Amino acid sequence: MPEAILSLSGVVAGYGEVVVLRGVSLSAEEGKITVVLGSNGSGKTTLMRTVMGVLPPIEGEITFRGESVRGLKTHQIARKGIALVPEGRRLWGDMTVRENLEMGYLLRREGDSLEERLEEVLEIFPHLRRLLRKTARTLSGGEQQMVAIGRALMGDPDMVLLDEPSLGLAPMVVAEVFRVIERMREAGKTVLLVEQNAKKAIEISDYVWVLENGEIRFSGPPEEAEENEKVRRAYLGL
Amino acid sequence: MSFSLLANSIASGLLMGANYALFAVGLSLVFGVLKIINLAHGELLLAGAYVGYFAIRGMGVPLPLALLFSGLSVGIVGYLYYFVVRRIRDDELNTLILTYGVGVILTNLFLLLFTADERIINIPWLTEGVWLGPVQVNRGNLVSGLVSLLIIGGLTFFLARTETGKMIRASSMDREAAALVGVDVERIDRFAFVLGCALAGFAGPLFGIVSHINPVGGEAVTINAFILTVLAGLGSIPGLLLAGIILGLGEAIIVVFASTMFQGIFALALFVAVLFLRPEGIFGRRE
Amino acid sequence: MGRRRSEKKIAGVVTLLVLSSAFVFRRDPFVAHVLVQASLLALISLAWNILGGGCGQISFGHAAFFGTGAYVSAILTTQYHLNPWLGIAGACVSVVFLSLLVGVPSFRLKGAYFALLILAYAHVLKLVALNLEITKGDEGIFSIPSFGRYSFGGMEVNFFTSKGANLFLILLFLIAGLWTGIWMRGSQTGIAMEAVREDEVTAEAMGIDTLRYKLFALGVSAFFTALGGAFYVHYIHFLTPDSAYSGYWSLMPIVAALFGGIRTVTGPVVGAFTLVCLDEFLIKELLPRGDKLVYGLLFVVTILFFPRGILGTWVERQGHGRKKEG
Ligand SMILES: Nc1ncnc2c1ncn2[C@@H]1O[C@H](COP(=O)(O)OP(=O)(O)O)[C@@H](O)[C@H]1O
Ligand SMILES: [Mg+2]
Numbered sequence: 109m110p111e112a113i114l115s116l117s118g119v120v121a122g123y124g125e126v127v128v129l130r131g132v133s134l135s136a137e138e139g140k141i142t143v144v145l146g147s148n149g150s151g152k153t154t155l156m157r158t159v160m161g162v163l164p165p166i167e168g169e170i171t172f173r174g175e176s177v178r179g180l181k182t183h184q185i186a187r188k189g190i191a192l193v194p195e196g197r198r199l200w201g202d203m204t205v206r207e208n209l210e211m212g213y214l215l216r217r218e219g220d221s222l223e224e225r226l227e228e229v230l231e232i233f234p235h236l237r238r239l240l241r242k243t244a245r246t247l248s249g250g251e252q253q254m255v256a257i258g259r260a261l262m263g264d265p266d267m268v269l270l271d272e273p274s275l276g277l278a279p280m281v282v283a284e285v286f287r288v289i290e291r292m293r294e295a296g297k298t299v300l301l302v303e304q305n306a307k308k309a310i311e312i313s314d315y316v317w318v319l320e321n322g323e324i325r326f327s328g329p330p331e332e333a334e335e336n337e338k339v340r341r342a343y344l345g346l
Numbered sequence: 347m348s349f350s351l352l353a354n355s356i357a358s359g360l361l362m363g364a365n366y367a368l369f370a371v372g373l374s375l376v377f378g379v380l381k382i383i384n385l386a387h388g389e390l391l392l393a394g395a396y397v398g399y400f401a402i403r404g405m406g407v408p409l410p411l412a413l414l415f416s417g418l419s420v421g422i423v424g425y426l427y428y429f430v431v432r433r434i435r436d437d438e439l440n441t442l443i444l445t446y447g448v449g450v451i452l453t454n455l456f457l458l459l460f461t462a463d464e465r466i467i468n469i470p471w472l473t474e475g476v477w478l479g480p481v482q483v484n485r486g487n488l489v490s491g492l493v494s495l496l497i498i499g500g501l502t503f504f505l506a507r508t509e510t511g512k513m514i515r516a517s518s519m520d521r522e523a524a525a526l527v528g529v530d531v532e533r534i535d536r537f538a539f540v541l542g543c544a545l546a547g548f549a550g551p552l553f554g555i556v557s558h559i560n561p562v563g564g565e566a567v568t569i570n571a572f573i574l575t576v577l578a579g580l581g582s583i584p585g586l587l588l589a590g591i592i593l594g595l596g597e598a599i600i601v602v603f604a605s606t607m608f609q610g611i612f613a614l615a616l617f618v619a620v621l622f623l624r625p626e627g628i629f630g631r632r633e
Numbered sequence: 634m635g636r637r638r639s640e641k642k643i644a645g646v647v648t649l650l651v652l653s654s655a656f657v658f659r660r661d662p663f664v665a666h667v668l669v670q671a672s673l674l675a676l677i678s679l680a681w682n683i684l685g686g687g688c689g690q691i692s693f694g695h696a697a698f699f700g701t702g703a704y705v706s707a708i709l710t711t712q713y714h715l716n717p718w719l720g721i722a723g724a725c726v727s728v729v730f731l732s733l734l735v736g737v738p739s740f741r742l743k744g745a746y747f748a749l750l751i752l753a754y755a756h757v758l759k760l761v762a763l764n765l766e767i768t769k770g771d772e773g774i775f776s777i778p779s780f781g782r783y784s785f786g787g788m789e790v791n792f793f794t795s796k797g798a799n800l801f802l803i804l805l806f807l808i809a810g811l812w813t814g815i816w817m818r819g820s821q822t823g824i825a826m827e828a829v830r831e832d833e834v835t836a837e838a839m840g841i842d843t844l845r846y847k848l849f850a851l852g853v854s855a856f857f858t859a860l861g862g863a864f865y866v867h868y869i870h871f872l873t874p875d876s877a878y879s880g881y882w883s884l885m886p887i888v889a890a891l892f893g894g895i896r897t898v899t900g901p902v903v904g905a906f907t908l909v910c911l912d913e914f915l916i917k918e919l920l921p922r923g924d925k926l927v928y929g930l931l932f933v934v935t936i937l938f939f940p941r942g943i944l945g946t947w948v949e950r951q952g953h954g955r956k957k958e959g
Contacts (some may be wrong), residue, residue, distance in 0.1 A: 162522055181532070182525035191526070198523040200516050211516055214509075215528040259527065383745050385693070433937060439691060442745055443887070444936045446693055450884060451929035458923050562880070569753045576746070607764035614757045621738040621746060 113138040113267060113298050114159070114190075119168035121158040128154040130322040131168065136267070136315075141289065141299040143309045143330075145343050146319035152302040153195050155319065156271045159300075160192050161185045172267075186215055191260035195271040197252045199259075201245035205236060208244050208255050215263025229258040232288060250281035257288060267298040274305045286312055306343035310334060318343075350480070352602055357481040359598025361491030363591030365556055368494035368549045370571035370586055371501065376542035378518040378581030380535050382435065385445040386427070388567030389452035390543050394420045394550020395559045396460060399467050402551070409469065412551050413493070420547020421540055428539045449564055456561035467554035490552040495587075497548070502583045514538055518581050573617045592616070639948060643899045644815050648808055651906070655804055659797030666796050669868065671909035672803040673861050677882060678889040678901035679810050680857035683817065685887070686895030688850040689830030690740075691748045694755030695858055695886055697735070700877030701758060702728045702859030707774045707866045708767055717780050721863040728859035732851050740847045743833055747847075752883075759878035773873030777866045792867075799868050806864060807902070810857045814898040817853070826850055888928050891935045894945025903944050 112135035122128040128151045136142040146152045157163050159170060161182040170177050177185050186192075191212075199208050209229060213222050220228075230237050233254045239247065244255060253273055260268055270289065274282040282305065290312050292299050303309035310316055316333040318326035326339060333339045373387040384390075394416035401407040401415055427448060434440050472486035505511040516524040517534045525531045553559070553567070574593060578585030593616065597609045651672065658664040677699060684690050705727045706720035715723070735754055739747035762768045780792035780802065792798045817823045825846045828836040837843050862882075866872050885908070886901070893904025908928075916924045939946055 160526060162525070181530070182522070183528045183530045186526055186528045194523065194526065198520050200519045200523065202519060203512075203515065207512060211512060211524075211527050211529075214513075263527065383749070430933075430937065434940075437940075438745075439689060440936050440940055442691055442748060443891070444933060446887075447929055447932035447936060450932060451926065454923065454926035454929055458926060565752065565880075566756060569749060569756060572749045573753070605764060607760050610757045610760040614753050617750060617753055618738045621742065621750070 111138050112136060113173055114300065115171050116159070117169050119155075119158060119170060120166045121154060121163050121168075122166065123154075123163070127166070128322050129158065129165075132319070132322070132324055133168075134317050134324060134327070136298055136300050138298050139293065139296055140314035141293050141301060141312055142315045142317070143313040144300065144302045144317045144319055145304070145306050145309065145339070146302070147304070147342065150319045151322040152319055153271055154322075156192055156194070156269050156300075156302060159185075159269065160190065186263075189215075189266035190269065191215065191263055191265035191267070192269040193256050193260045193271065193273055195275070197249075197256040199244040199247075199252055199255055201243070203244055204240065205242055205244055205247070205255050206240040208259055209236075209240075209262050212259035212262030215265065220264065225262050225264065229261050232261065232291065233258050250277050250284075253277060253281070253285060257285070261292075265297065267300065268292055269300045269302075271302045272304060273301075274303065274308070282308070304343075306339075350482075352599075353481045354483065355598040355602050356595065357478065357483050358487050359595040360591060361483060361487045361594070362556065362598060363594030364491040364494040364498070364587065365487075365549075365552060365590070366570060366574060366594050367498055367587045367590030368545075369553060369567055370574040370590065371498065371583065372542035372545035372549070373568065373571040374575040374578065374581065374583070374586055375514075375545065376539055377575055379514055379538035380435070381438075382431065382441055382539075383445065383572065384542065385442065385568055386449035386452060386564070387542075387546055387571055388564030388569075389449045389456075390420050390423065390546040390564075391550050391553055391567050392456060392559060392561070392564045393423065393452060394547030395467070395554040396456065396465075396550070397547070398551025399465055399554055399559060402467055402469065409489075409551065413548055416550045417544045417548030420550065421544030423547075424540045424543020425536075427543065428536055431539070432536075449568070453562055453564055460561060462561060464558040464560045465554070466558050467551060469555070472555060486555045490555050493552060494549075497545070498583060498587055501545075505583065510534075510537070515581070570613060573613055573620070577616065577620050639951065640818065640898055641815060643897070643944070643948070644811055647899050647902055648811065651804055651807070651902075655797070655800050659795075659800060662796045665800050667909060667913050669796065669800050669803055670913075671906045672800065672807045673865060674885055674889055674909055675902040675905035676803065676807045676810050676861045677858050678886040678893070678905045679807070679814055679898070680854045680861070681886040682890040682895055682898070682901045683814055683857075684850045684854040686890060686897075686900075687814075687818065687823065687830065688826040688847055689833075690847055690850065691745070691887075692751050692854075692883075693748050693887070694751035694753070694883050695854075696878045696880065696882035697751055697755040697758050698728050698732065698855045698858040699862040699865075699882040700755075700762070700874075700879075701731055702862030703866045703872055703877045704762060704768055704774075705859075706863035707777045707872045710778050710867070711774055711776065712767070717778055717863075717867045720867070721860065724863035725856050725859045728855045728862075729852050732855035733848065736848045736851045740844050740851075755878055755883060759874050762874035762877060768874070771874060773871055773876075774866075775871045777870045777872065779870065780867055799864075803861075803864055803868075806857070806860050810860075811899065811902060813853065813857075818898055822846065822849065884925075884928065888932050888935075890942075891932060891940075892942055894942025894948070896941060896945045897948060900942050900944040904942065907943075 115135035117133045119129055119132045120127060144152055158165055161180050165178060172188055209226060213225055236254055236258060239251060273285050286308055289299055289301060301309055310330045310333055313330045316328060316330055317324055318339060326336060369391060373384055376382055376384045397416040397419050398412045401412040431441060434444060472489060474485050475482045476485045476488060505515055513529045513534050517529060517531050521531050574586055574589040577589035593613060596612050600608050600612050655668060658668060677695060681692060681695050684692060702724040705724040709715045709720040709723045710717055735751050739750045763771050782791045790798050825841050828841055829843050829846050833843055889904035889908050890901040892908060894900030916927055920927060941949060
């Protein structure tokens with residue numbers, strides 16, 4: 109059985125007194141695309157932020173490559189080789205596209221130079237090449253999402269977490285985002301993808317988890333997910 | 347009233363504007379990165395002014411060295427101050443109150459140590475007038491104005507071009523996003539806070555050249571610094587320079603036509619106008 | 634609800650305590666004077682806290698309200714020869730209006746704009762008082778009348794000579810302020826103000842008109858502060874820009890409120906009496922020059938180590954004790 113690169117067991121987390129995740133156990137296998145489905149407010153974003161140490165878990169354990177990341181600061185977790193493409197993209201609006209991408213390069217651990225990394229990212233998103241000098245806030249939603257993903261890839265992470273990357277984008281752009289995610293897997297990266305666009309996400313996935321009300325309600329390979337009554341009704345609209 | 351009088355006031359107003367920007371830059375930096383209004387900012391600046399005063403008057407230290415020395419000593423105070431602030435910074439109201447209390451402590455320390463006397467750093471060669479083409483300005487104003495421009499320019503470059511500068515900007519715009527790309531945001535907080543205090547200290551001796559050092563004058567410095575910060579828009583250093591010039595020029599022109607009372611009213615009116623018209627500042631953007 | 638009931642009980646005890654001490658010391662001019670000072674600070678601190686502790690809007694410039702209230706009453710009585718009671722009424726009305734000039738521009742925005750705008754107002758108003766004709770500039774206004782002389786049946790009350798009479802008057806104002814505070818806290822308004830204090834964004838999302846409640850709290854706070862300022866001039870009989878807009882009236886109400894406990898209504902009163910007595914009988918003796926430094930340190934230590942203040946901490950302990958028993 110292949111290694112789980114990231115695993116959560118019994119994670120409880122939330123905001124102050126409000127508990128959002130009520131004992132979530134979940135794992136992601138190395139080099140695979142793992143998808144987490146869940147309706148609005150089910151705790152997907154909270155899950156991502158907890159993994160990244162933005163929110164400290166109240167209970168439970170999170171391990172990356174077998175080592176606990178509990179209690180580590182966000183930047184320390186990121187430096188272990190995990191990059192999050194956050195919900196809403198969260199670019200630095202007053203910075204140029206180039207500066208945004210360069211900031212992603214802070215996560216480099218060894219190897220490629222800044223220019224080499226930039227070249228690789230621009231090869232994935234050729235469209236960004238002529239936008240480099242533009243201020244990030246002037247970009248369209250789709251362009252911003254590409255910068256956000258590009259920024260995450262600049263640090264050459266082993267694992268990429270994406271929080272609803274297709275939200276609010278035009279169908280053509282959504283298709284490109286999903287293509288890029290598949291390319292990440294081809295390049296050997298592990299992907300944890302949170303989506304509401306369930307059909308597309310299941311299509312490219314290797315394993316599916318369903319989060320409802322802060323609890324895992326289903327897990328299984330994509331074929332099983334497509335068969336499952338609840339998943340079909342709630343997420344595939346069938 | 348003669349034309350040359352007005353021209354001279356405009357010139358000194360412009361120079362004063364650059365000074366105002368420097369007097370505000372520490373507060374603006376700390377506010378931008380940590381979202382804390384350091385109400386002890388003015389008192390820290392005065393601490394720098396006193397250090398400069400005694401270094402120059404008492405020990406004959408040359409001005410550039412005195413500036414560095416003031417910046418350094420207030421920076422060290424800022425470092426200690428940061429650890430006090432950090433304890434409660436999650437509580438916004440308490441933090442605001444705390445910084446006010448630190449200002450009160452400093453003011454009363456000044457009163458205790460240096461009495462209520464007003465002082466001015468007066469270096470003989472700085473008190474002469476110099477001619478810039480048709481206008482005459484005080485050399486002290488000229489020197490401090492130019493040093494202010496230099497520091498503001500240097501800081502702008504630092505924030506725009508260096509890696510640490512970019513981390514500061516990223517952290518002030520979106521702290522979580524910065525942490526996600528590996529920025530140690532707490533280190534950046536500490537750095538920005540200490541730098542902000544050091545800049546106040548550095549500005550102190552220049553304040554002592556263009557203005558009186560009054561132990562209870564810190565609050566007025568803080569108020570002006572805050573007005574400029576709001577006028578400029580969060581974290582905008584060039585905006586700060588423009589805002590400083592608006593204030594400096596406005597005050598200089600008003601003094602020509604009316605009394606000093608209206609000078610004070612002008613700053614307040616500017617403040618109220620900004621709150622009504624453009625709370626996001628000249629360079630800020632409406633979200 | 635338990636907390637509100639215990640607040641009423643504490644306010645009742647404090648009311649009785651201050652009234653009975655006034656009875657005991659009404660003929661001792663020195664102690665009566667100290668008690669007047671304490672009551673005045675208690676009133677301003679209480680007023681500050683209706684806005685600060687009650688609604689989360691911190692003012693660093695209550696001297697603006699105090700000093701303006703003092704000037705309005707002084708001018709009305711010396712230059713327009715109104716009697717002091719009308720002077721006080723005029724002071725309260727004009728200061729409530731002034732408070733709108735601070736509140737309306739700053740409360741529309743979230744953040745500490747109010748805290749700094751009022752600080753700026755305090756500075757500018759002092760500057761204005763120094764420069765105007767009507768305030769007599771830095772010379773100040775002298776011979777401001779007292780509240781006069783009255784006789785009820787056989788009893789003679791002379792505000793000009795008797796410290797005790799003035800003490801009862803300021804206590805009356807203080808008690809009015811105290812019970813207004815208690816009443817506000819228990820009302821719908823108080824609950825809405827608390828919501829604004831805890832989280833303005835959430836309060837707004839709940840449909841609370843935050844601007845309205847902030848302005849209301851500010852108006853009440855300004856009213857009682859002006860009342861104190863106007864009382865002060867008719868008690869002291871002269872006024873200068875330095876005394877009217879003294880930093881004391883901005884700083885000490887905050888220190889007293891923090892020290893007593895800003896989450897309670899009565900805390901500022903307890904804090905003010907403790908501080909003024911400490912100051913008169915201890916600190917001034919020990920440290921004739923650095924007494925303000927002590928307040929600065931006290932201020933910072935309080936906010937760092939016991940931000941709930943003495944009364945707040947005590948009330949909390951009581952509450953815990955009862956919970957455990959029950
Ligand atoms: N900053 C916050 N403070 C308090 N509650 C929050 C916060 N962010 C999210 N929540 C609550 O947590 C729950 C889960 O939110 P989230 O994780 O964003 O869900 P999802 O990403 O699945 O839509 C929601 O009920 C939401 O109201
Ligand atoms: Mg979400």
